[in-house]
Amino acid sequence: MTKKLFIKTYGCQMNAYDSARMADLLAPLGYGATETAEGADMVILNTCHIREKAVEKVYSELGRIAKAKRGKPDMLVAVAGCVAQAEGAEIVARAKAVDLVVGPQSYHRLPEMIARHARAGGHVLETDFPALEKFDALPQAVSDTGVSAFLTVQEGCDKFCTFCVVPYTRGAEQSRSPESILAEARALGARGARELVLLGQNVNAYRGTDEHGRDWSLARLIGTIAEIPSIWRIRYTTSHPRDMGDDLIAAHGDIEKLMPFLHLPVQSGSDSVLAAMNRQHTADDYLRLIDRLRAARPDLAFSSDFIVGFPGESDADFEATMDLVRRVEFAQCFSFKYSPRPGTPAAAAKKQIGEAVKDQRLQALQKLLLSQQDAANERAIGKVLPVLFEKSGRGKHQVIGRSPYLHPVHAEGGAGLIGQIHNVRIQARTANSLKGALLESLPA
Ligand code: 5AD
Numbered sequence: 001m002t003k004k005l006f007i008k009t010y011g012c013q014m015n016a017y018d019s020a021r022m023a024d025l026l027a028p029l030g031y032g033a034t035e036t037a038e039g040a041d042m043v044i045l046n047t048c049h050i051r052e053k054a055v056e057k058v059y060s061e062l063g064r065i066a067k068a069k070r071g072k073p074d075m076l077v078a079v080a081g082c083v084a085q086a087e088g089a090e091i092v093a094r095a096k097a098v099d100l101v102v103g104p105q106s107y108h109r110l111p112e113m114i115a116r117h118a119r120a121g122g123h124v125l126e127t128d129f130p131a132l133e134k135f136d137a138l139p140q141a142v143s144d145t146g147v148s149a150f151l152t153v154q155e156g157c158d159k160f161c162t163f164c165v166v167p168y169t170r171g172a173e174q175s176r177s178p179e180s181i182l183a184e185a186r187a188l189g190a191r192g193a194r195e196l197v198l199l200g201q202n203v204n205a206y207r208g209t210d211e212h213g214r215d216w217s218l219a220r221l222i223g224t225i226a227e228i229p230s231i232w233r234i235r236y237t238t239s240h241p242r243d244m245g246d247d248l249i250a251a252h253g254d255i256e257k258l259m260p261f262l263h264l265p266v267q268s269g270s271d272s273v274l275a276a277m278n279r280q281h282t283a284d285d286y287l288r289l290i291d292r293l294r295a296a297r298p299d300l301a302f303s304s305d306f307i308v309g310f311p312g313e314s315d316a317d318f319e320a321t322m323d324l325v326r327r328v329e330f331a332q333c334f335s336f337k338y339s340p341r342p343g344t345p346a347a348a349a350k351k352q353i354g355e356a357v358k359d360q361r362l363q364a365l366q367k368l369l370l371s372q373q374d375a376a377n378e379r380a381i382g383k384v385l386p387v388l389f390e391k392s393g394r395g396k397h398q399v400i401g402r403s404p405y406l407h408p409v410h411a412e413g414g415a416g417l418i419g420q421i422h423n424v425r426i427q428a429r430t431a432n433s434l435k436g437a438l439l440e441s442l443p444a
């Protein structure tokens, strides 16, 4: 490798996947990964537009990169991801150091954009939504992968929640063909991945068509990936409650490799807020769905996303959210203050909630969610859990992995354990993780 490539990734797991694929794509051009922008020949910021601060962070990072570029004027600077899609030419107007702007559906065109820039100079922008062209154009070879690897199966969203930019930045729902996903799953397994996390903005809305014209649901896809011997664990994220099909619910009981942890965003526990958000489900629909999932797999651990301070949210609405949380008992959650996003319907709503109220509600919700997370971690103490080890820990002779329930687990042991599943007796917990002692090996 002769040229240094620095990629900084913001936002969701799909961006992490996209960053890895961009690195794969640029490797044949001689680019190899480096850890800092200073001295890099190319810098890519793979950006997120989901909440306000994310955009501001990108612009301040671009300020720092502009300084690094002063010492290395031929450094190529690219902005990729959802801010690139949403802001387009605005970025080059605001940040002069930027050479390339590429949306999440067009990054397979990066080599061609680099060539165009080399020929003609100036800015090169690509923010089209060419349907699934990206997945056909990306290289088949998968670069070095971790023990747990992301695999995008679906992209985009047709739900149009009134707070969300995703349908505008990632485009309409599209599913990759089962054949191309299975080929990538096998390639990842051959490279050492033992867990696959199937990604999609609405992953459970997956509906792929195979070469015989037959439709595949996510449940069928998971069932088929589960037949690949090198893949031991399967997860998927993010799901929408409305797309939780009967076969997917059943899969949680039937497919052993499908891990008992489900991220199922609900956003609010108030029916009027849910309606204003255009979520297309009620709080009761969500609770019944949780019951059905627990009936299929009693030890299923749940996580969710919440937004507080959505326009018009009253104290009673917020209490309904707290009530829903108490009823479900989540293992781990994400919660956010509503952030008006340009171009989304809720941003134009009249009854915006003041910052102080948002702060107060977020604090109260996070306190409750943290107490549930602590309780879930506490319940793990004394249990024996099969842990898939992923990396070395900070301490010498320490390894870190995940339980089936996605808890990070630390144990004493050498790097030779990485990529293996071992039983661990859980002894203690810290704020976000568990500590335990290794027991006997499990057969793969
Ligand atoms: N403001 C606050 N949170 C948001 N999310 C999405 N859009 C917004 C917004 N405008 C949250 C939702 C979603 C998660 C990925 O980010 O909870 O599930």
Ligand code: SF4
Pocket: 157, 158, 159, 160, 161, 164, 165, 166, 167, 201, 202, 240
């Ligand atoms: Fe956003 Fe998820 Fe709603 Fe799609 S389903 S609009 S990604 S919150």
